Amino acid sequence: MTRKTMHLILGNDCAVTVHEPPLPLTPRFSLSGEYVTVSPHTDQPTHETLLSETFGSVDWLWSGDDEFRFAAADRGLRGVILTVPETLATDAESDRMRSWGRAPRVPGNVRAVDSRHFDARPTRVRWVSETGDQVVCAYESGAGGASQDVLRLRSAPCFDLVFVDRALSGWILDRPADFLVQEWEYAPSRPAPDGVADVLRDCLGTFGEATIGRMQDGEAAAPEVLRSLRARAPTCRRTPVATCCATSWAGSWRAGVTRLPAESRRAGRPSAAVPARPRFDLRHPRGTLYGSIGQA
Known part of the structure; x- marks a missing residue:
């Protein structure tokens, strides 16, 4: 069985x-939004049009799903929106993910075997080279074994879907600094200015879930790291990475539930005690008017 005839999941x-x-399609990396887009849409109206003409998975209501949209006509993949997780990879996970890059x-692209909607949870950990x-x-x-079959499918310029033993196990974005955007606008046509790639690397490698928790707990040292990162890249103050470094990620919301302050977590108060703000938000580029209609 060849790669073109085997079924992947x-x-x-x-x-x-x-x-x-x-x-x-050129990838777009929204650092402040924490997602990568490889899709023909560039704003809310064109995204709604895409959803109406395709099938697949979508982040509707509070599902938090990644978006894989396939054309109704030929079932070929038309576009994706993928969450960049906050959790940093462990050493064992980093070794496995580093091996994918080699x-x-x-x-090639992928084509769905049949036309139906499905769920696609987001990735769990991230690693930056x-x-x-x-x-x-x-x-x-898990580190995985040497006997595993890895398929690194170059699905778009600088963007790969990674299948391990025929199941989608992750994805790779090359040259991420060159594709930084605020939301869904086109990525810059020129390479990132000097210094941006290094600051982005340290930003992604430093600000994970644990660091955000410390910022929310009021630790004075955490915001200082943000300020030092921005100070290291004076030539890129107007880029998305500088904008993100100038703000706190402490207000991140996930799946409609906000993080609790340290004293509330220690007291064992449930997340429901804090008013939830849905991730599904029409004012946010990842929001969608379709919601459950798009999945019906």
Whole structure:
């Protein structure tokens, strides 16, 4: 069985096959929004149009799902929106994800075997390479074995879907600093200014879930790290990475539930004690008017 005829699995149970060519779309990395977009839409109206013309997974209501949208006509992948997780990879996970970056690239896209909606939970951990030239996000923990079959599918310029033993296990974005945006606008046409890649590397490698928790707990040292990162890149103050470094991520919301202050967590108060702000928000670029209609 060749790679083009074997069935691969996306999300919970979406079977796909490999076909050509890759998507002719430039990736976009919203650091403040914590998601990567490889899709033809550039704003809310065009996103709504895309949802109406495609099927697949979508972040509707408070599901928190990643978005994989397939064309109704030929079932080929049209676009994705993928969450960049806050949790940093452990050493064992980093070794596994680093090995994906050494796997040979196979150009191609994926096509769904049948036309139906499915669930696609976001990746769980992230890793950034020592040089800052790769961001890798993975679903499951564990180092994995050498006997595993890794398919690194170059689905768009500088963007790979990684399948391990035929199941989607993560994804890779090369040269992430070159694709920084605020929301869904087009990525810059020129490479990032000097210093941006290094600051982005340290930003992604430093500000994980634990650091955000310390900021919310009021530790004075955490905001100072943000200020020092921004000071290291005076030539890129107007770029998204500088904007993100100038603000606190302490107000991040996940799946409609906000984080609790340290004293509340120690007291064992449930998250429901704090008014929830839905991640599904029409004012946010990842919000969608379709919601459950888009999944009906």
